[in-house]
Amino acid sequence: MPDLMTLLTAPSITDEEDGTVYIVDGEELIRQALVSLLRSVNLKVHAFASIEAFIAAPRSAGPSCLVLDVQLPEQSGLAFQTSLAKTGKPHMPIIFMTGHGDIAMTVKAMKAGALDFLSKPFRDQDMIDAVIAALNWDRARLARNRALDELRARWATLTPREQEVMQHVVAGMMNKQIAASMGIAEITAKIHRGQAMRKMACRSVADLVRMMDALGACGDAQ
Known part of the structure; x- marks a missing residue:
């Protein structure tokens, strides 16, 4: 498939x-x-x-x-x-x-x-x-x-914190900026980002952007 x-x-x-x-x-x-x-x-x-x-x-x-x-x-x-x-x-x-x-x-x-x-x-x-x-x-x-059903299922496996990190990533923020925005350590932001990317099966930020666009269009990632 x-x-x-x-x-x-x-x-x-x-x-x-x-x-x-x-x-x-x-x-x-x-x-x-x-x-x-x-x-x-x-x-x-x-x-x-x-x-x-x-x-x-x-x-x-x-x-x-x-x-x-x-x-x-x-x-x-x-x-x-x-x-x-x-x-x-x-x-x-x-x-x-x-x-x-x-x-x-x-x-x-x-x-x-x-x-x-x-x-x-x-x-x-x-x-x-x-x-x-x-x-x-x-x-x-x-x-x-x-495909969208599978994408929604992957998104649902993310914790609320991981979902928030992903939204910051697609907004173009770096780990340091994400950490400052969320009030967490940079290493914590990096860990959340890595875990979320693995759960979403993203190979790149470009992949993530396309996935988030698809979810956003359906109201799942808004």
Whole structure:
């Protein structure tokens, strides 16, 4: 597995972990055609006739994406996308497809976070390419999340004093300055710094800065 900093700065999108594709379309023939197409490239596929059926189904914990028709009888695909965004929680990437799309609809979907918008009829290769890109995007997102979880776990092993020292280090302070600021001996500051760097598995101050930036962005090191 790549080290933590690799995942945080440039997450891999070539992981061979299986991806799952979910399809929601009210037309059975289209669902069958998409299932056949995507399974032909060795992807796991689950198809649903409605958003309600999709919501009720179990989800894969691995990388996934949703191929969603815009026009659905009970709720439009765009309305469902909006409802997902309002939860404030990350969700699988969405690829929209429609037989009656226009530029305004496409712009709205993309601004709301859709990864692609395909007009029916679309080329098989266009759908395959869009799905592969979406799965790679989600794979990278999950890798970043795992890396951040590991980073939070490392940060939690530091004592409050060690955490304070680390914050001073990323502010550019030397051991002597840290000691003066905290009211401790310089050798004590040096010891805390060394222990914290080992616990965080930092190879350099630059590594520490990137880690602290990631934690700060999540509110863990503020």
